[in-house]
Amino acid sequence: MTYKKHYSVLNKEVVDILNENCEQLDNINFADMTFGAGGHTFALAGKNENIKVYSVDQDPDALKNGRSHIEELGLTERVFLNDMNFEEFPDFIKENHPNLKFNGIVADLGVSSHHFDQGERGFSFRFDAPLDMRMDADNDELETAAYIVNNYSKEDLENIFFRYGEEKFSHRIVRSILEKREIAPIETTKQLEQLIINCYPKKLQFGKINPATKCFQALRIKVNKELDVLERVIPGLIDLLDINGRLAIITFHSLEDRIVKNLFKDAVQGEIPYELYSKKPIVPSHGELEENPRSRSAKLRVICKIKEKKSKNKYAHFSKIGENR
Ligand SMILES: C[S@@+](CC[C@H](N)C(=O)[O-])C[C@H]1O[C@@H](n2cnc3c(N)ncnc32)[C@H](O)[C@@H]1O
Incomplete structure (x- = not known):
C-alpha cells in the first residue's frame, strides 16, 4: 500500500496560530486529531525540539504509513501516533496522562485524498x-x-x-x-x-x-458518524487546553462548520474563560487555492483558553493571520 499524497490544508496558518503563544515555553504539547499523511503533525513537530505531538487517526493505511514516516524522520520520542477515533482522545488523555494539558490541538476534518x-x-x-x-x-x-x-x-x-x-x-x-x-x-x-x-x-x-x-x-x-462524533468531542478537546492553548478546527462543509461555530460560542459564554481567535473563519489564501483547489471549501475556526475573561474585545486577534483576505 502506498499512501497517496495529501495536501495539508491551511497548514501555515494552523502552525503559526498554535505556536504564537509558545515561544517562551520549554515544553510544548500539541495534538493532531486527524493525522492523515501527517502534514500538520510534522509541520508542528518541525518547529522546534521542545515540541511533542500526540496524534490520532482511525484509518489503518494512515497509521501504517505514519508510523514508518515517524521512524524515518527520527521522531519516535516526540510524535506519538494513536490508533483511535478522535472521539476517544479526551478520555484517553485523562486516563493515561492525567496532568497533560495542550498548548494547541488541530483537527482537519473529513477524509484525505488517499x-x-x-x-x-x-x-x-x-x-x-x-x-x-x-x-x-x-x-x-x-x-x-x-x-x-x-x-x-x-x-x-x-x-x-x-x-x-x-x-x-x-x-x-x-x-x-x-x-x-x-x-x-x-x-x-x-x-x-x-x-x-x-x-x-x-x-x-x-x-x-x-x-x-x-x-x-x-x-x-x-x-463514519462524522457529525455526531464532532459534536461529542469538541467540549472534551476544549477542556484539554492549557491556559493560552488553542483548538483549531478545519471544516469542509456548512454542517460541520455550524457545529464548530455553535460549540465554540457556547464555550465562550460559559464559566471558564475562552475567547475566539477571530470572529469570521479563516479561509485559504489565493496561493493555496491555486496550488490545491480542494482547499476551496475549507474554513478554520480557533478557540483560545485565556487566563481571565475580557470585558470588551471578544476577539483576540481580529485582524491578524488570515483575516480580510
Ligand atoms: C483531511 S485528513 C487529514 C490530513 C492531515 N491533516 C494532513 O495534513 O495530512 C483527515 C484524516 O483524519 C482521519 N479521521 C477523520 N475522522 C476521524 C475520527 N473521527 N477519528 C480519527 N481519525 C479520523 C481520516 O482517517 C484521515 O486520515
Whole structure:
C-alpha cells in the first residue's frame, strides 16, 4: 500500500496560530486529531525540539504509513501516533496522562485524498469498488454504505441525502434505490453513481459536478458518524487546553462548520474563560487555492483558553493571520 499524497490544508496558518503563544515555553504539547499523511503533525513537530505531538487517526493505511514516516524522520520520542477515533482522545488523555494539558490541538476534518484516490475503499465513484466508505476499515461494527443503501427505510435514506448532502433530488433517488434493491442489492460505487445520474434531469446529468457527489458525501458522513462524533468531542478537546492553548478546527462543509461555530460560542459564554481567535473563519489564501483547489471549501475556526475573561474585545486577534483576505 502506498499512501497517496495529501495536501495539508491551511497548514501555515494552523502552525503559526498554535505556536504564537509558545515561544517562551520549554515544553510544548500539541495534538493532531486527524493525522492523515501527517502534514500538520510534522509541520508542528518541525518547529522546534521542545515540541511533542500526540496524534490520532482511525484509518489503518494512515497509521501504517505514519508510523514508518515517524521512524524515518527520527521522531519516535516526540510524535506519538494513536490508533483511535478522535472521539476517544479526551478520555484517553485523562486516563493515561492525567496532568497533560495542550498548548494547541488541530483537527482537519473529513477524509484525505488517499481515501478518494484509493479506489477499493469505495469513497469515490471514479473507481468501481464495493460501496464501503468506512475510514476505520477494520471496524466490522460500522455499517458500510452498501448496508445503508440496501437496508435503510425510505424516510431514513431521504433524510440522509437531504440533510448531509443537501441533495434536492433525494426523493427521486431514493425511489429508484427502493425499486432497484427489490430486484438485487446495490453493491458497487458505479451502480449507485449510474442510478443517481439517471435520476437527474438530462440537462444536469453531465455538468461540471458529477450528480453523485452529494449523495456520496452524505453516505460517507453517515457511515463514519462524522457529525455526531464532532459534536461529542469538541467540549472534551476544549477542556484539554492549557491556559493560552488553542483548538483549531478545519471544516469542509456548512454542517460541520455550524457545529464548530455553535460549540465554540457556547464555550465562550460559559464559566471558564475562552475567547475566539477571530470572529469570521479563516479561509485559504489565493496561493493555496491555486496550488490545491480542494482547499476551496475549507474554513478554520480557533478557540483560545485565556487566563481571565475580557470585558470588551471578544476577539483576540481580529485582524491578524488570515483575516480580510
Ligand atoms: C483531511 S485528513 C487529514 C490530513 C492531515 N491533516 C494532513 O495534513 O495530512 C483527515 C484524516 O483524519 C482521519 N479521521 C477523520 N475522522 C476521524 C475520527 N473521527 N477519528 C480519527 N481519525 C479520523 C481520516 O482517517 C484521515 O486520515
